[in-house]
Amino acid sequence: MRRLAILACVMVAATPIVHAAEAPPGASACSGCHAPRGGASGGIPPIAAKSADEITATMLAYQAGEGEPTVMNRIAKGFTEPEIRAIAAWLVAGR
Amino acid sequence: MTPWNPNRRAVLKTLTAATVTVTASAALSRPVHAQGAARVVVIGGGFAGGTAARFLKGHGLDVTLVEPNPTYTACPLSNSVVAGLRSLDRQTFGYDGLRRAGVTVVHQRASKVDAEARRVTLGDGVALDYDRLVLAPGIDMNFGALPGYDDKAAEIMPHAWKAGPQTTLLARQLEAMEDGGVVVMSVPANPYRCPPGPYERASLIAHYLKTRKPRSKLIVLDAKDSFSKQRLFQAAWEKLYPGLLEWVSLSSGGQVTSVDPASLTLVTDFDRVKAAVANVIPPQKAASIAALAEVADRTGWCPIDPVTFESRLRPGIHVIGDAAIAGAMPKSAFAANAQAKVCAAAVATLLRGEKPAAPKLINTCYSLVAPDYGISVAGVYAPSDGRLADVEGAGGTSPLDAPASFRAKEAVYAESWFDTITAEVFG
Numbered sequence: 001m002r003r004l005a006i007l008a009c010v011m012v013a014a015t016p017i018v019h020a021a022e023a024p025p026g027a028s029a030c031s032g033c034h035a036p037r038g039g040a041s042g043g044i045p046p047i048a049a050k051s052a053d054e055i056t057a058t059m060l061a062y063q064a065g066e067g068e069p070t071v072m073n074r075i076a077k078g079f080t081e082p083e084i085r086a087i088a089a090w091l092v093a094g095r
Numbered sequence: 096m097t098p099w100n101p102n103r104r105a106v107l108k109t110l111t112a113a114t115v116t117v118t119a120s121a122a123l124s125r126p127v128h129a130q131g132a133a134r135v136v137v138i139g140g141g142f143a144g145g146t147a148a149r150f151l152k153g154h155g156l157d158v159t160l161v162e163p164n165p166t167y168t169a170c171p172l173s174n175s176v177v178a179g180l181r182s183l184d185r186q187t188f189g190y191d192g193l194r195r196a197g198v199t200v201v202h203q204r205a206s207k208v209d210a211e212a213r214r215v216t217l218g219d220g221v222a223l224d225y226d227r228l229v230l231a232p233g234i235d236m237n238f239g240a241l242p243g244y245d246d247k248a249a250e251i252m253p254h255a256w257k258a259g260p261q262t263t264l265l266a267r268q269l270e271a272m273e274d275g276g277v278v279v280m281s282v283p284a285n286p287y288r289c290p291p292g293p294y295e296r297a298s299l300i301a302h303y304l305k306t307r308k309p310r311s312k313l314i315v316l317d318a319k320d321s322f323s324k325q326r327l328f329q330a331a332w333e334k335l336y337p338g339l340l341e342w343v344s345l346s347s348g349g350q351v352t353s354v355d356p357a358s359l360t361l362v363t364d365f366d367r368v369k370a371a372v373a374n375v376i377p378p379q380k381a382a383s384i385a386a387l388a389e390v391a392d393r394t395g396w397c398p399i400d401p402v403t404f405e406s407r408l409r410p411g412i413h414v415i416g417d418a419a420i421a422g423a424m425p426k427s428a429f430a431a432n433a434q435a436k437v438c439a440a441a442v443a444t445l446l447r448g449e450k451p452a453a454p455k456l457i458n459t460c461y462s463l464v465a466p467d468y469g470i471s472v473a474g475v476y477a478p479s480d481g482r483l484a485d486v487e488g489a490g491g492t493s494p495l496d497a498p499a500s501f502r503a504k505e506a507v508y509a510e511s512w513f514d515t516i517t518a519e520v521f522g
Binding site: 023025026028029031032043071074075076077079083 | 489511
């Protein structure tokens with residue numbers, strides 16, 4: 001039993017931050033700034049608790065010149081709406 | 096060792112003995128998945144290689160990371176160490192996190208790559224067979240490209256362009272310099288590691304001089320007429336460091352053609368500049384294993400396929416990070432990390448016998464102009480005409496007219512980014 005518990009811990013620790021599903025174009029870059037799990041990643045706004053709809057709506061707003069982003073408006077403009085939806089869905093599915 | 100594919104064996108039986116020998120060695124180098132995970136060797140444990148190893152493991156592959164050093168010293172934010180604002184300890188990371196993730200980490204130098212046999216030989220003579228190899232070796236200083244500058248000269252005129260003892264050396268020289276001394280930096284032509292890095296360093300050295308040695312001066316001798324985030328840097332310099340920082344462009348005679356360590360002198364076509372502290376950032380090239388593996392071209396860098404990062408020169412070898420010619424993508428830690436994830440997915444897809452889809456990649460680079468003054472450049476990239484090209488309409492720098500609160504926010508984000516990305520790679 002104890003050995004099982006240790007094994008379970010090891011397995012959790014060894015779980016890499018990689019999704020089973022193939023990342024849609026651009027998606028795997030997000031975690032360079034936004035920690036995929038857990039709370040705040042320091043000063044950069046965390047996205048780990050956001051729904052796919054929230055992420056999509058924010059990115060589309062940034063694209064349209066709304067909100068007060070620093071860098072995400074410049075990045076959002078590199079993606080189509082379907083690409084943004086796919087990225088948001090993948091980020092949420094991987095949690 | 097890779098077992099026989101039965102169908103291949105049936106075909107081979109019909110061939111002559113000589114042909115069998117040749118074909119068999121080719122067959123042996125191909126992956127077969129029914130008998131266990133395919134083997135990927137990653138050479139280089141920085142942002143590119145560390146990320147690749149972790150994500151390749153995540154794709155279920157058997158991953159060995161070859162890295163000679165027991166720890167990694169990260170370059171991003173190391174200019175703050177040069178300027179006495181940060182400890183080098185905070186730049187240093189070990190490999191236990193990757194080991195916990197299931198990566199086999201070998202602290203050896205790769206001494207030979209045989210692309211035909213798909214085999215890497217290590218410094219201790221051990222051979223590692225691979226189905227695919229990922230090279231993430233980073234850069235070497237191209238000492239031959241700047242007369243007078245070599246590894247001995249670097250002990251007197253540090254480049255500090257690989258973080259570690261060189262960073263400490265430059266910081267100590269600045270510390271030891273008397274107030275009123277002239278600091279001279281030499282900046283190379285493109286391409287080199289971290290395009291805005293020299294200008295961040297110039298800014299933070301200027302900050303150090305302004306706050307600690309205000310009678311001193313900084314001269315930046317540049318082999319270029321334009322540089323990354325130039326308008327943002329120059330606007331900030333005018334505001335924060337007037338009269339203290341002088342940037343000499345290529346067309347103003349800024350290109351350093353040789354150096355003389357004995358007299359701490361940097362020579363240009365028009366002048367000989369004597370320094371109290373000289374920071375010589377020389378031209379660079381892909382680290383030496385790239386040439387040994389024959390994946391570097393005449394430029395010294397490695398041409399790659401923009402979808403898979405597979406070498407244009409040697410099949411089965413992928414090159415990521417600063418060593419690669421990644422089109423519009425700069426040589427940055429963020430780019431290395433993003434490339435590594437795309438490459439890892441492509442390698443896994445190729446090893447399944449499938450064709451990887453076209454990726455999109457992102458880069459974001461923060462630079463500090465002062466401790467509370469950050470600026471950024473970002474880009475989105477996609478394969479186009481065989482290279483990674485900018486996605487039009489995306490990317491660019493922070494606004495020129497942003498308020499101080501915006502600059503302060505980006506300074507905080509710079510550190511936040513560093514913490515997140517290093518946790519992803521080494522955590």
